[in-house]
Amino acid sequence: MSLRLRVILLITLVLASSLTLCALLVGYQVRQELAAELRAAMAGARQTASGTFEDLPRSDHSLRDLRQLVHAFDGNRHVRMAVVDRQGQALLTSRPSGEAPPPAWFGRLVEVEAAAVVLPIPDAPGQGLAPGLRLVLTPTPQSDARSAWNEAFTMLKVIAGVALIGGVLIWLAVGAGLRPLVLLGEQFAKVGQGDYAAAVPEAGPPELRLLQRGFNAMTGQLAATMRRNRQLGDQIVRLQEEERAEIARDLHDEIGPRLFAVGLDAALLAQLCEAGKPAEAIRHAQEIQQAVVHMQGQVRDLLGWLRPARLTEFGLAAAIKDLVAFWAGRRGDIAFALDLPETALDESTAEVAYRVVQEALSNAMRHARPARIAITLTHEAPDRLTVRIENDGVPQAAPDASRSGGLGLLGMRERVEAHGGQLAYGREAAAAVWLVRAQLPCQIHAVPAANGQEQA
Template structure:
């Protein structure tokens, strides 16, 4: 793949070379007519000059020597040659560059390419007192004009070549200087790909590079924040898990332990009672009552643990029943808050994943109300709806069925500048994991409103899992 620097150099070089070729072609096209016009004009002027000279000759026996000296003193004429021919002497059969050697003359291929017209010969007779003393041959010399054209084209090509090389060199230096920020951008992207934190790129260079650098710095800051939030969330989850395990271990130790000890002690007492003959029926009834109470306490403990680990009745009875049971327990433990549950639809058809997520979101939201809101009234609404979802990723949104949760209270409300805690962050992560949307806002009348939209999966998606 060609680099940007090489591509720009080639582009400018080709453009300048094409301009040079166009200029040379234009000069070459006009070279032939120019040579013909110049040669014809000079041939006519030379003829008038020769005729005027002959007409003004003195009365001599032979004026040819005088004419030779005169034309010799004129020197070399441009575009024409003048030769004095003796009487009976014929003009040269052809004229060529060999007769006028010139190292700076145009090459033969250029002469052939321009299509130089053949030399023209005009004879002017030398007559004095009706006597014939020979003639003057005027021969056109088109190579003089062609030499000028060749010289101009050579200089033009040389200067254009030098200018082209100079421009390419300047472009290379400019591109090299302008593309210097690319190295920093590439290094920054490599650091981001490697997962490094605190990656920042100093904005420099052109405005486009500065905008890219600012965008990458913003992206790096967002990634650092997300990584920190993920670490905090993982640590919080670990702490919650450890706390839950400690509570379960404490409950098992404080409640299950005594129950199991009572059952074991009752078993030993039962064996002692059965060892006597006849057995003491009253003692057996007492031992049976002890085992029954211990078993009931142990069963209640296990039921409570299972309810904490998995919502009671969620899989069997559905989301609505599980929420009603949860609200009933909350009403007993928090009588100061008026809790309301609005669920006008049948929620039994929800898949287990969506139902479990909705249950946990309601549980976390209402728990936050108890802890922080200082509210006297709270309401949870669970309804079906339709939201626009872009499933193709091409910007074409289609309406899809959703489960909408609205949890609101009349408490102190959430501060605008307050950073989301681990509870809200965990809720956001859970909603995003299911492809839903969540919004937390302040109510106009005071308090907080949490709006959650969870997509409802069809049977084919459930079967794929």
């Protein structure tokens, strides 16, 4: 059952109960009034009859007086008057008002207990009146019940009309009042289908406004998160392409020529062996060996960059050293200062710290033209790891990450905060360096054995 129908039914129930109570009270009141009216009418009839009876013995026309008395009550709504003889035979009867009785159930509702009154008519010998006549006064409450019914029926029609119009108005008002909730429900359904542009106008009572404001804020947040996720997804794809291009360049520039040289040296080696020139053959063999060693180094650097397997195998410090080796191999002009204690950290903290260092190093290379980069891992408390990466060569104007369109710092922050840590970055004016500092909750599986401080 819809909320609207429930509200209407509830209102109808309350109204019907109140009306029933009112009807019972009014019925009781009407009954009391009818009883009082009937009592007064009977008393009046008795009095009138007594007046006539007093004059009856002296009257010359006692039969006519009696007839006049009875017919004076023709059309009376409360009392019917009758003259009966000794055998109970009615000789004269007044005509009642002639109104149709009310519906039986209503008659029972307002029925008043009233007994007939029998008055002996004084004998008037010689006046044509038979002896032993009696005057019977019978109360007729039906007429009053009928008029009460007429009034109640008219009132009932008015109430029904008002209830009908009121019901339609309440239906419309409840519909209008619930419309914002219906709209909210529809928008929630849209959000459930992934449409985060859904919004509702803020209108109505304060409680509803609060709900609508909360809904709009929620969809706004969801839309922003989805936008950011898309951007991060795009960035991942872009970074992958950049990395592939870099790997292709490295293979082409570093491995390609050396393989070519190794091929030449191998061919020459064969010729020199055939020509019996061992001294020159040995020199070419050594050159082949050097080239292979160089290529092994290149391949190791590349593997370390592609997948920091050493992170899980040898720990965070070793993985960061591989990273540094990768960059040092390309940027010989940069001095790296490392302070990396050999701590056996839990895997997820090590992963987050590694990614922070990776992005901070990339940023330093891309944005700062540094001469020195320092990377420090410290434990201010056993369960907290602080990662600091600072580089000099910062541009004069402090760049605004939010306007650069870059997502590296944003992704870094999300990673750190998802882990329960805090990230700070920016230009340290006093030290003229750019600093990235991540504080991460961690678990240490082994106490640092030695300080891995070194200078590259």
